[in-house]
Amino acid sequence: MLRAPPERRRRSDIERKFDAENLIAAALHATTASALACQPFLGRGDGKAADAAATDAMRRALEEAPGLGTVVIGEGEKDDAPMLYQGEQLGRGGEPFDIAVDPLECTDYLARGIPGALATIAFAEPASLWSPGASFxxxxxxxxxxxxxxxxxxxxxxxxxxxxxxxxxxxxxxxxxxxxxxxxxxxxxxxxxxxxxxxxxxxxxxxxxxxxxxxxxxxxxxxxxxxxxxxxxxxxxxxxxxxxxxxxxxxxxxxxxxxxxxxxxxxxxxxxxxxxxASSDRCLLAVTGVTSGSLLRGPWEEPGGRCTESIVVSGGTARRIVESDVCWSRR
CATH class of the missing domain: 3.40.190.90 (D-Maltodextrin-Binding Protein; domain 2)
Incomplete structure (x- = not known):
């Protein structure tokens, strides 16, 4: 069987600080922003435009994140699509964290108007996520x-x-x-x-x-x-x-x-x-539905405004979260 390396990388005290709860809110803000931004392109056959809208929205949301995140890996390098580029730093500054991201997973699903597209992002302690280099x-x-x-x-x-x-x-x-x-x-x-x-x-x-x-x-x-x-x-x-x-x-x-x-x-x-x-247990994944599928519902309208459905995985639990415009405006 494949076993873990005998030693993990050492980190300084500041690198050990990973405020999961605050970062969960930032991750959800990023994925919901992406999910909503690409809705005008649903079923219109233009995946690149949808990618660009999702990426721009996610970048703006991440600029408000607590701490300083560094993109370790993103989807654009592989698909020659609009992207959050490797090494890009986002956030208000302070405690560092790693970012792995695909603002619009299953771009073709969104472009074709079929179920299963997601907005996805993961955060982790700094220097804890694998950086693949030229491996796509x-x-x-x-x-x-x-x-x-x-x-x-x-x-x-x-x-x-x-x-x-x-x-x-x-x-x-x-x-x-x-x-x-x-x-x-x-x-x-x-x-x-x-x-x-x-x-x-x-x-x-x-x-x-x-x-x-x-x-x-x-x-x-x-x-x-x-x-x-x-x-x-x-x-x-x-x-x-x-x-x-x-x-x-x-x-x-x-x-x-x-x-x-x-x-x-x-x-x-x-x-x-x-x-x-992923060398640290202190990490999280957030996914938000973009087009309704078996895992998550895509954005929908209610009398109080637009709603989204997301899943957050962190600290041994997976939480399903439904939010509305009211929640987003309070962040």
């Missing part, structure tokens, strides 16, 4: 807390399925596995099905798929396959906060990405433990 894609395996020690990304999917089933007290035929519906996963999906498990195959949405595994009532037992590195880092925060299991490794999906990693001298196949992806 990663292979992932995510398991719920009872099976966190049963996974091994270097082993076959069949053996992982068998160990996870045993850890959860289920048969393999009772397992539900999330794998993105991508050409690169044709063989993986076939092997999971041949082993006897059922497969959920969304076309996008690593974070939502991982939450389906990590949340007690999420309805899934395991996530496998290659997705984005930003989603991987945000998932690692959720796994740390909920006691779940996760491992990863870089998985370049093109010659340019592979060449860039080679120039940096990076060992592509080296497994990454959860401790390497």
């Amino acid at each position: 894609y990663m292979d992932k395996i995510v398991a719920p807390a009872p099976a966190r020690d049963a996974i091994d990304i270097t082993d076959t999917p069949e053996r992982n399925l068998a160990r996870v089933a045993e850890a959860l007290g289920k048969s393999i035929s009772e397992l539900r596995v999330v794998v993105l519906d991508k050409p690169r996963h044709v063989e993986l999906i076939a092997r999971v099905l041949a082993a006897g498990a059922s497969v959920s195959t969304p076309s996008a949405g690593d974070v939502a798929g991982s939450l389906a595994v990590l949340l007690p009532a999420g309805g899934a037992d395991l996530l496998l396959g290659i997705g984005g590195t930003p989603e991987g880092v945000m998932t690692a925060c959720a796994a740390r906060a909920l006691g779940g299991g996760m491992q990863g490794r870089r998985a370049p999906q093109g010659g340019a990405e592979a060449a860039a990693l080679a120039r940096e001298g990076i060992e592509v196949d080296r497994p990454l433990s959860l401790d390497e992806l």
Whole structure:
């Protein structure tokens, strides 16, 4: 099994200060702002414009955050989309924290007006989130807390399925596995099905798929396959906060990405433990619904104004939060 490094990075006293409650409010402000800002583009086929609106709104919200956040990883580098760039610093100043972010996950869902788009962000102690460099894609395996020690990304999917089933007290035929519906996963999906498990195959949405595994009532037992590195880092925060299991490794999906990693001298196949992806338990993930799906409802109108639905994962708990314009105006 893949084990955590024997030593974690040391931090100064100021780096140890991570005010989760105040940062939760800042994270929710950022994701709700993004979710609302891209609503005019719902179903209009212009994902880049929606991305830009979501990113601009999130940047403005983060400028009001307590402390000084540094973007460790964002989605724009991979998609050549409007982005909060790596190394960008946001906030009112003071205590430092790391940021991993995708202002609009599943951009195509929003552009096509279909369910499942989310606004997502993760905060963590400074220097605790993995910085992937030129790596845009990663292979992932995510398991719920009872099976966190049963996974091994270097082993076959069949053996992982068998160990996870045993850890959860289920048969393999009772397992539900999330794998993105991508050409690169044709063989993986076939092997999971041949082993006897059922497969959920969304076309996008690593974070939502991982939450389906990590949340007690999420309805899934395991996530496998290659997705984005930003989603991987945000998932690692959720796994740390909920006691779940996760491992990863870089998985370049093109010659340019592979060449860039080679120039940096990076060992592509080296497994990454959860401790390497998110080395501190003091982290949080916030997601807000953009288009209504199985995980969250998108923004809607009520007599008191617009409302949003979000989930915040932090400190061993996951909270579902519904807010209205009145709440946002008081922040």
